[in-house]
Amino acid sequence: MDTLQAKGPSHGVSSIPGVGYERSVAMASTEPRISIVIPVYNEEAILHSAVVDLRERLKPLGWSYEIILAENGSKDGTVALAQELSLKYSEVKSISMGEPNYGKAMKQGILLARGELVICDEIDLCDTDFHRRAIDILDTGEADLVIGSKLLAGAEDDRPMLRHVASQAYSGLLKVMLGFRGTDTHGLKAFRRTALLDTVRACLVEKDVFASEFVIRADRGGIRTKEIPVRVMEKRPPSINLFKRVPNVLKSLIKLTIAIRIRG
Ligand SMILES: Nc1nc2c(ncn2[C@@H]2O[C@H](COP(=O)(O)OP(=O)(O)OP(=O)(O)O)[C@@H](O)[C@H]2O)c(=O)[nH]1
Numbered sequence: 001m002d003t004l005q006a007k008g009p010s011h012g013v014s015s016i017p018g019v020g021y022e023r024s025v026a027m028a029s030t031e032p033r034i035s036i037v038i039p040v041y042n043e044e045a046i047l048h049s050a051v052v053d054l055r056e057r058l059k060p061l062g063w064s065y066e067i068i069l070a071e072n073g074s075k076d077g078t079v080a081l082a083q084e085l086s087l088k089y090s091e092v093k094s095i096s097m098g099e100p101n102y103g104k105a106m107k108q109g110i111l112l113a114r115g116e117l118v119i120c121d122e123i124d125l126c127d128t129d130f131h132r133r134a135i136d137i138l139d140t141g142e143a144d145l146v147i148g149s150k151l152l153a154g155a156e157d158d159r160p161m162l163r164h165v166a167s168q169a170y171s172g173l174l175k176v177m178l179g180f181r182g183t184d185t186h187g188l189k190a191f192r193r194t195a196l197l198d199t200v201r202a203c204l205v206e207k208d209v210f211a212s213e214f215v216i217r218a219d220r221g222g223i224r225t226k227e228i229p230v231r232v233m234e235k236r237p238p239s240i241n242l243f244k245r246v247p248n249v250l251k252s253l254i255k256l257t258i259a260i261r262i263r264g
């Protein structure tokens with residue numbers, strides 16, 4: 001069984017049962033209203049500056065927030081940097097464990113989050129414009145889950161055309177195989193934590209497909225969801241060649257279809 005340690009300012013440690021793994025989390029004396037969960041993997045080149053910039057851009061918003069850096073499997077200096085950041089800034093927590101696995105890190109980060117509202121971001125995006133728009137929508141009570149879509153009318157996808165087409169094809173497959181009714185499952189997300197906790201816990205497939213399973217389960221579970229258009233740019237070359245990704249994506253889609261359609 002994994003032990004998940006959130007490193008941050010320690011005001012007491014509590015073990016919280018029922019999340020599928022033992023959890024020890026440093027509790028701060030006041031609960032933040034917003035938890036920003038950011039998965040990180042081999043990000044030593046940008047981690048420090050991204051967190052420092054993010055804190056600066058959040059300042060004018062006046063939010064009470066925590067940033068949870070959810071790392072696993074990094075081979076570079078990411079873990080040490082994340083720990084350094086969590087010691088330096090009281091609102092930054094870092095968790096670190098196991099093999100590289102985006103979905104597992106996200107799930108654990110979300111389950112550790114204490115905020116009433118949770119934002120799922122990516123370290124190369126840290127898109128505070130999305131944060132602000134999404135939190136405004138959650139605050140109006142219009143939706144419990146907000147998804148930033150790069151494929152919705154009004155969105156700007158400035159990545160190479162091939163990547164845009166691949167994202168469209170992937171969403172098309174989700175529509176055909178799983179009846180997905182939105183346009184994008186991989187965009188940034190913000191949600192009301194208590195409304196989506198069961199959905200997160202129900203997700204069975206890890207790695208990259210977690211994002212799709214989470215959104216599709218939310219939709220099938222009747223969660224009020226709103227997509228908003230976002231702008232995405234390619235900030236760095238993809239770590240894995242698009243064509244090399246295809247077999248794994250197809251395998252994952254089959255797993256996801258079995259998880260949702262058969263296992264329920
Ligand atoms: N914990 C964890 N985080 C990951 C893993 N793979 C990717 N990430 C993080 O997930 C976020 C998105 O990953 P990217 O590599 O930017 O993937 P992408 O956005 O699909 O691809 P790009 O368009 O090339 O940026 C980043 O914050 C990564 O550090 C992983 O195996 N484990």
Ligand SMILES: [Mg+2]
Nearest residue numbers: 122123124125
């Ligand atoms: Mg990225």
